[in-house]
Amino acid sequence: xxxxxAELLADKLWVVPRGLGSLLPGVRxxxxxxWWESVDVEGPGAWRRGPTLTHENDRGTAPGAGVRLxxxxxxxxxxxxxxxxxxxxxxxxxxxxxxGSVFHTGDTAYHASLFRQIGTVLGPFSxxxxxxxxxxxxxxxxxxxxxxxxxxxxxxxxxxxxxxxxHWGTFPMADEGPDTPALELAVARREHDVSVEEFFVMxxxxxxxLDAPPPACSDYALRHPERLAAYETVxx
Numbered sequence: 001x002x003x004x005x006a007e008l009l010a011d012k013l014w015v016v017p018r019g020l021g022s023l024l025p026g027v028r029x030x031x032x033x034x035w036w037e038s039v040d041v042e043g044p045g046a047w048r049r050g051p052t053l054t055h056e057n058d059r060g061t062a063p064g065a066g067v068r069l070x071x072x073x074x075x076x077x078x079x080x081x082x083x084x085x086x087x088x089x090x091x092x093x094x095x096x097x098x099x100g101s102v103f104h105t106g107d108t109a110y111h112a113s114l115f116r117q118i119g120t121v122l123g124p125f126s127x128x129x130x131x132x133x134x135x136x137x138x139x140x141x142x143x144x145x146x147x148x149x150x151x152x153x154x155x156x157x158x159x160x161x162x163x164x165x166x167h168w169g170t171f172p173m174a175d176e177g178p179d180t181p182a183l184e185l186a187v188a189r190r191e192h193d194v195s196v197e198e199f200f201v202m203x204x205x206x207x208x209x210l211d212a213p214p215p216a217c218s219d220y221a222l223r224h225p226e227r228l229a230a231y232e233t234v235x236x
Contacts, residue, residue, distance in 0.1 A: 006024055006026060006027060007026055010026045010027050012027075013029045013041065013047055014027050014030045014031070015033060015039055015069050016031070016032055017032065017033065017071060017078075017088060017089035018032045018033065019032065019078075019089055020088050029045075029047075031047070033069075033070075033071035034089060035073050035089070035091060036052050036070065036072070037049075037050075037052050037071055038050035038051060038052070038053065038068050038070040039068070039069050040066050040067075041068075041069065042065070043066070050068050050070075053121055053122070065098070067095055067096065068095070069094070069095055070093065070095075070122060071091040071092075072091060072092045072093065072094055072103075072122070073091070073092065073114045073117075074090055074092040074105060074108035075090075075108050075109040075110075075114070075143065076106070076107045076109065076144045077090070077144060078090045091106065092105045092108060093106070094122045094125070096122060099210075100127075100210050101122065101123075102127050102128070103118070103122070103123075103127075103128040103129070103160065104128075105128070105129065105146075105154060107145060108131060108144075108145070108154075109142060109143050109146055109150070110146045110150035110154060112157065115153075115154050115158055116157045118157070119157050119158040119159040123159035123160070124160065125158055125159065126162075127160065127161065127163065127208075127210055127214075128154075128155060128160040128164070129163070129164050129166050130151045130155060130163050130164070130165060130166065130199075131151065131165075131166055131167035131168075132146065132147070132165040132166070132168050132181040132182070132184075132201075133145070133167045133168025133169065133173075133174070133181035134174040134176075134181075135147035135150075135174060135176065135181070136175040136176045137174075137175055145174075147181075147184070148165070148181060148188040149188045149191070149192065151163070151165060151185070151188075152189065152194050153192075155194070155198070155199050156192075156194075161198075162197065162200075162214040163198065163200075164199075164200065164201070164202055164208075165181065165182065165200070168181035168182060169181070169182065169204075179220060179224075179227060182219075182221060183221055183227060183231040184231075185199070185201065185221070186228055187231075187232065195216075196216045196219050196222065197213075197214050198214075200214065200215070200216045200218065200219040201218070201220045202215060202218050202219075203218050
C-alpha cells in the first residue's frame with residue numbers, strides 16, 4: 001500500500017481484503033471482503049453488499065448495469081515486516097457484469113483446486129490478468145508467485161477467453177531477468193499448446209477494449225524475436 005496514492009484516491013470506494021481497512025484511515029468509503037463475499041457497484045457513491053457465493057455456476061452477475069466485485073481465493077502470505085505475518089486476508093478479484101467479466105489474480109502461487117473452483121463458480125471470463133513474473137528461485141518463491149507455466153494453468157482453470165501476463169518487467173524482485181517472464185511465456189505457450197491470442201503480454205499503458213479482438217500482436221516475444229531466439233539458445 002502506498003500512503004500517497006491512498007490520499008490521492010481518498011474520495012473513491014476502496015474494496016479490500018478483510019483486515020486492511022484500518023490501514024486506510026483517510027479513505028471515506030472502505031468495504032472489506034472475505035473470500036467469496038461481494039459488493040455491487042452501481043455508480044459513483046452507489047454500492048451495496050452483494051451475496052456470498054456458495055453454489056456452483058452462480059456467476060454472481062450484478063443487477064442492472066452495475067458491476068459485482070467478488071473477492072476470491074489466492075495463495076500468498078500477507079504482511080510487510082518481519083513480525084506481523086498473515087494477520088490480514090490475501091485475495092484475488094472477479095469483476096462481473098452483464099457485458100462481460102474480468103479476473104485479476106493479484107500476487108499468487110498456483111493452486112489447482114482453488115482456481116478450478118473460481119472457474120466453475122464465476123467463469124468463463126472475458127479476460128484475466130495473471131501474474132507471470134518474480135518466480136525464481138522456485139525453492140523460495142513457488143509458494144507465492146506463479147511462473148509462466150503455472151500462469152497458463154491458471155488461465156485454463158479459470159476458463160478465460162484471453163489472459164494478459166502481468167507482474168513482470170517493472171521492479172527487480174527476483175533472480176530472473178527483467179524480460180525473462182515474457183520470453184518464458186512464449187516457450188511455455190508452445191509446451192502447453194496455448195496460442196498467443198489466448199495468452200499474451202501487452203505494452204505498458206496499452207488499452208484493450210474487451211469487445212475488440214485480443215491485441216496479440218503486442219506480445220513482447222513477437223515484438224522481440226531476437227531476444228526470444230537468444231533466450232532459447234543460451235538463456236537470458
